Amino acid sequence: xxxxxxxGIALAAVLxxxxxxxMRVAILSLWVAGLSVxxxxxxxxxxxxxxxxxxxSTLVTISFLFFAVMFGEYHPxxxxxxxxxxxxxxxxxxxxxxxxxxxxxxxxxxxSAPQTDFADGSDLKMVGRLLTQSNLLSxxxxxxxxxxxxxxxxxxxxxxxxxxQ
Amino acid sequence: xxIVAGLIGGLGLVCMISRKTxxxxxxxxxxxxxxxxxxxxxxxxxxxxxxxxxxxxxFITLGGIAQxxxxxxxxxxLFFLKQRISLDDLQALKQ
Numbered sequence: 001x002x003x004x005x006x007x008g009i010a011l012a013a014v015l016x017x018x019x020x021x022x023m024r025v026a027i028l029s030l031w032v033a034g035l036s037v038x039x040x041x042x043x044x045x046x047x048x049x050x051x052x053x054x055x056x057s058t059l060v061t062i063s064f065l066f067f068a069v070m071f072g073e074y075h076p077x078x079x080x081x082x083x084x085x086x087x088x089x090x091x092x093x094x095x096x097x098x099x100x101x102x103x104x105x106x107x108x109x110x111x112s113a114p115q116t117d118f119a120d121g122s123d124l125k126m127v128g129r130l131l132t133q134s135n136l137l138s139x140x141x142x143x144x145x146x147x148x149x150x151x152x153x154x155x156x157x158x159x160x161x162x163x164x165q
Numbered sequence: 166x167x168i169v170a171g172l173i174g175g176l177g178l179v180c181m182i183s184r185k186t187x188x189x190x191x192x193x194x195x196x197x198x199x200x201x202x203x204x205x206x207x208x209x210x211x212x213x214x215x216x217x218x219x220x221x222x223x224f225i226t227l228g229g230i231a232q233x234x235x236x237x238x239x240x241x242x243l244f245f246l247k248q249r250i251s252l253d254d255l256q257a258l259k260q
Contacts, residue, residue, distance in 0.1 A: 007169045014173050014196055018180040023188060030192055033173070037199050040166075041222075046206055049219050049226075053202070056226055060195060060233060067237065068188055071250050085183075092182035096175030103171030103204060107211075126216045127223070135220055142227055149231040153238035159245050 003043040010036035023068050031061035047123045167207050174200025187250050191236050198229040 010033050017029035034057025041050035131139055177196025184190055202222040209218015239258065240250050247254050 003166065007166060011169055011172060014176045014199075017192055017196065018176045018183075023186070026189070026192055030195060033196070034199060037173075037203055040203065041206060044206065044210055045215065046219050046222070049202075049206065049222050052223060052226055053199075056230065060230075063233070063237070064188060064192070067240075071188075071240070071244060089179070089183045092179040095182065096172075096177075096179040099175040099178055100168060100171030103174065104168045107167035107171075107208070123216070123219065127219055130216050130220055138224065142224060145231055146227065149234045153234045156235075156238040157241040157245075 003040050006036045006039040006043065010040065024065070027061055027064045027068065030064070031057055034058075034060070045123060048127050049123075167204060170200050170203035170207060172200075173203065176200075185252060187236070187240050187252060187255075190252065191233060194232060194236070195229065198225060202226055 013029045013033035013036060017026045017033060020026050020029065034053060038050040038053035038057065041047075041053060174197050177193045177198075177200055180193030180196055181190055182193075184193060202225045205221040205225065206218045209215050209221070212218075239255070243254055243258060244250050246257060
């Protein structure tokens with residue numbers, strides 16, 4: 001029951017993040033959506049993933065706010081929307097609905113009753129065991145990817161060669 | 166609940182297509198990642214492979230950080246080159 005409440009909050013926040021004009025409100029709505037999804041994970045027995053989701057959502061929100069301030073995306077919403085903009089929004093809305101319907105149709109192939117017996121140990125213990133025993137190579141690849149992205153991001157974001165020089 | 170995950174991902178797709186700023190695009194990608202993570206967790210819960218769903222969700226969430234860093238780097242580079250950030254100017258990075 002609580003998971004449905006948090007899912008409703010997440011859905012409302014996602015709607016605001018998608019359609020609201022002010023970028024600051026959209027970023028804060030994204031934060032609320034991330035926190036609500038983390039709360040859904042908590043009610044479903046995924047404590048470790050909930051904590052990761054909360055941390056990632058908070059850091060992403062902070063970085064988005066810094067990004068918006070630095071590069072001046074705090075512009076007011078457009079007062080008048082053109083027909084092309086409305087057409088693109090309508091098409092994208094149809095695509096989004098098709099995506100949701102397809103995912104809902106796929107979910108009908110799953111067993112209806114979710115697993116609620118968590119007697120196989122705590123989530124953190126099981127996740128750690130599975131990561132180190134069965135998914136160690138995947139974890140290493142992910143760590144290497146994040147390291148390369150960190151170094152590559154610093155190289156790509158260099159300041160040489162701009163029009164100011 | 167899986168419908169909610171699909172709606173979150175679908176609205177992320179809507180946000181990616183309809184927003185005109187790079188930050189709006191990144192917000193849409195984040196929503197798409199949140200929806201797909203939720204779908205994997207729920208699928209694992211329903212199919213009896215609960216922890217495997219959590220592992221998939223963990224990898225997707227952490228992979229989302231990588232795409233976010235790449236998006237930031239490209240936008241900062243674009244700002245150095247063009248003194249502004251616009252989605253239409255991203256093609257200038259190919260030169």
